[in-house]
Amino acid sequence: MKKDTNIDRRAFLKASGIAVTGTLASPLISSAAGLKNQSLQVWSCGGLAEAMIPANQAFEKETGAKIAYTGAFAAALGKSLLGSATTEVFAPRVVDLAKKLKSEGKMLWFKPLCFTKYVLVTPKGNPARIQGIADLARPGVRVVLTPGASAPGGEASLIILDKAGVLEQARKNAVFNGDCVQTAMAELVKGTGDVAVMELRLTRIPDFQGRAEAIDIPEEFIPGKPVPFTIGMMKWAQNRELAEHYIEFILSEQGQACFERAGFIPALSDEGRRLTQKYGVIDA
Amino acid sequence: MPKFKNLPRRLSQILFLVILGEFSFYGIFRCPFAVPYTDCGACPVVQCPGKKLWVGFWLLLPVTILLFGRGFCSWACPGGLFSDIVSKISLLKGKVSRGFEKIFSLMKYPVLAAAIVYVLVLNNPRWAIPIRTGEFFNSIKLTFEHADTLWLVRTAFILSGFLLIILIPHFWCRYLCPTGGMLELLKKVSFFKYRMTEACNQCNVCQKACPVETRPAEINCTNCADCKDACPVDAIKLKRGL
Numbered sequence: 001m002k003k004d005t006n007i008d009r010r011a012f013l014k015a016s017g018i019a020v021t022g023t024l025a026s027p028l029i030s031s032a033a034g035l036k037n038q039s040l041q042v043w044s045c046g047g048l049a050e051a052m053i054p055a056n057q058a059f060e061k062e063t064g065a066k067i068a069y070t071g072a073f074a075a076a077l078g079k080s081l082l083g084s085a086t087t088e089v090f091a092p093r094v095v096d097l098a099k100k101l102k103s104e105g106k107m108l109w110f111k112p113l114c115f116t117k118y119v120l121v122t123p124k125g126n127p128a129r130i131q132g133i134a135d136l137a138r139p140g141v142r143v144v145l146t147p148g149a150s151a152p153g154g155e156a157s158l159i160i161l162d163k164a165g166v167l168e169q170a171r172k173n174a175v176f177n178g179d180c181v182q183t184a185m186a187e188l189v190k191g192t193g194d195v196a197v198m199e200l201r202l203t204r205i206p207d208f209q210g211r212a213e214a215i216d217i218p219e220e221f222i223p224g225k226p227v228p229f230t231i232g233m234m235k236w237a238q239n240r241e242l243a244e245h246y247i248e249f250i251l252s253e254q255g256q257a258c259f260e261r262a263g264f265i266p267a268l269s270d271e272g273r274r275l276t277q278k279y280g281v282i283d284a
Numbered sequence: 285m286p287k288f289k290n291l292p293r294r295l296s297q298i299l300f301l302v303i304l305g306e307f308s309f310y311g312i313f314r315c316p317f318a319v320p321y322t323d324c325g326a327c328p329v330v331q332c333p334g335k336k337l338w339v340g341f342w343l344l345l346p347v348t349i350l351l352f353g354r355g356f357c358s359w360a361c362p363g364g365l366f367s368d369i370v371s372k373i374s375l376l377k378g379k380v381s382r383g384f385e386k387i388f389s390l391m392k393y394p395v396l397a398a399a400i401v402y403v404l405v406l407n408n409p410r411w412a413i414p415i416r417t418g419e420f421f422n423s424i425k426l427t428f429e430h431a432d433t434l435w436l437v438r439t440a441f442i443l444s445g446f447l448l449i450i451l452i453p454h455f456w457c458r459y460l461c462p463t464g465g466m467l468e469l470l471k472k473v474s475f476f477k478y479r480m481t482e483a484c485n486q487c488n489v490c491q492k493a494c495p496v497e498t499r500p501a502e503i504n505c506t507n508c509a510d511c512k513d514a515c516p517v518d519a520i521k522l523k524r525g526l
Contacts, residue, residue, distance in 0.1 A: 046328065046414065046415075046416035046417075049330050049416045049417050050330075053330070053417065068419050069417060069418065070415065070417065070418030070419060070422060070423065070426070071330070071415075071416040071417045071418065072413060072414065072415040072416055072418065072423075072426060072430075073413045073414070073430070076413045076426070076429075076430040077426070079430070080426065080429060080430075085426075148409075148410075150413065176407075178407060179409055179410050180316075180326065180328065180410045182326045182327065182328045183323060183326040183407070183408075183410075185326070186325055186326035187326075207325060207326075207335075
């Protein structure tokens with residue numbers, strides 16, 4: 001059968017040029033037009049809120065899409081999702097939660113997002129001259145504890161003190177035993193205490209910025225469970241293209257910079273890649 | 285055209301509804317602490333406007349007490365506005381006995397005492413998982429879903445107080461509100477207050493005009509001024525001095 005080959009060379013080149021230009025510009029087109037006015041429901045661990053909010057705003061500005069964002073205690077959100085609640089993208093703390101959601105077919109896949117860093121936090125100026133975790137056992141040092149804070153965040157500080165062999169003495173030195181890390185942080189920066197084991201992210205919250213100092217804790221004392229955060233596509237994602245584009249953005253340099261500013265170690269960084277291997281943040 | 289009763293008060297209530305309305309709502313439905321409106325500086329709920337308002341609120345409240353006693357309740361509190369509206373349909377309007385009023389008005393003091401103990405002695409414990417940020421109704425749903433029993437009890441207590449307005453006007457404000465209780469105790473020091481003059485003939489028209497069914501300067505009077513124009517002998521005056 002004879003094909004119709006009556007296409008002139010100029011027209012062919014013109015069409016090819018348009019096609020190539022279109023292909024190259026497709027991400028921009030989808031950003032500017034394809035995703036505009038579309039909405040995506042994103043849930044994350046509440047601890048990520050200070051990073052997610054500016055990242056979401058940047059994504060909305062770039063694409064015109066609308067992010068309906070909920071940030072709360074990941075285990076509670078996870079429990080809801082394992083029940084009857086739904087969302088399109090979920091960024092939980094604790095890899096096991098992502099794995100469980102995936103094993104139940106509710107999460108399609110996940111990627112490493114960032115890592116939290118536990119540090120010793122002192123009020124600005126470090127009035128008690130805290131130098132290391134052993135100082136929490138020093139008589140007279142006023143320790144701020146949060147034994148009642150949501151696990152695993154609150155629990156982690158006790159594990160760290162236990163591993164460092166100072167838990168019993170730190171408990172004796174405690175001047176504040178709270179059930180909320182932000183309340184404890186507020187007490188610390190106003191001088192109620194000299195030191196607390198906290199996540200670095202708390203020192204970056206606007207209310208506490210510039211009012212606290214952070215001192216590293218040796219990695220051997222840090223429990224692995226609460227450190228990694230992941231981000232994953234849920235089975236309820238109605239617009240997969242938008243959800244994928246969003247996750248790509250969050251994991252891009254621009255998105256990850258928001259996490260670094262908020263006190264996290266971005267998965268994209270060299271340190272993040274090392275921690276990804278260390279904590280096995282792999283969607284197998 | 286119907287005459288709008290006490291227009292300045294209504295305008296003030298609308299203005300404060302705009303300023304404090306959302307904050308009030310967050311306090312009841314999303315505040316994770318035992319006592320809302322008191323630990324906003326350290327609250328993890330990012331969206332709550334209380335983070336910006338609470339310091340100003342607690343600085344201005346004593347000023348309003350010094351000037352107008354319980355005036356905040358009737359001129360600024362969004363809960364007071366809500367009570368004003370729902371009280372229009374209260375079933376037992378004008379039927380609450382003096383004995384009942386006296387006894388039940390004391391209930392707000394144990395509530396106030398409990399609130400003070402929770403805030404000052406027990407560091408205002410957190411009874412709910414804070415939904416740090418999220419869509420309005422979805423966040424309320426999640427808050428209720430993951431709250432401790434104590435949080436559910438405290439929220440049910442508040443909502444019941446408002447629901448009972450269907451029976452008795454301003455039930456929450458008259459009998460249960462801890463802020464109202466605090467203001468009631470301190471209102472004696474206020475500089476301006478409505479009082480009855482010697483011209484009063486005890487006709488009690490003022491009590492019928494009063495949204496909380498009291499008389500000027502008596503128990504639960506909030507200096508709302510609704511009674512002023514109702515007095516047939518013009519015996520209600522705003523007086524200065526302690």
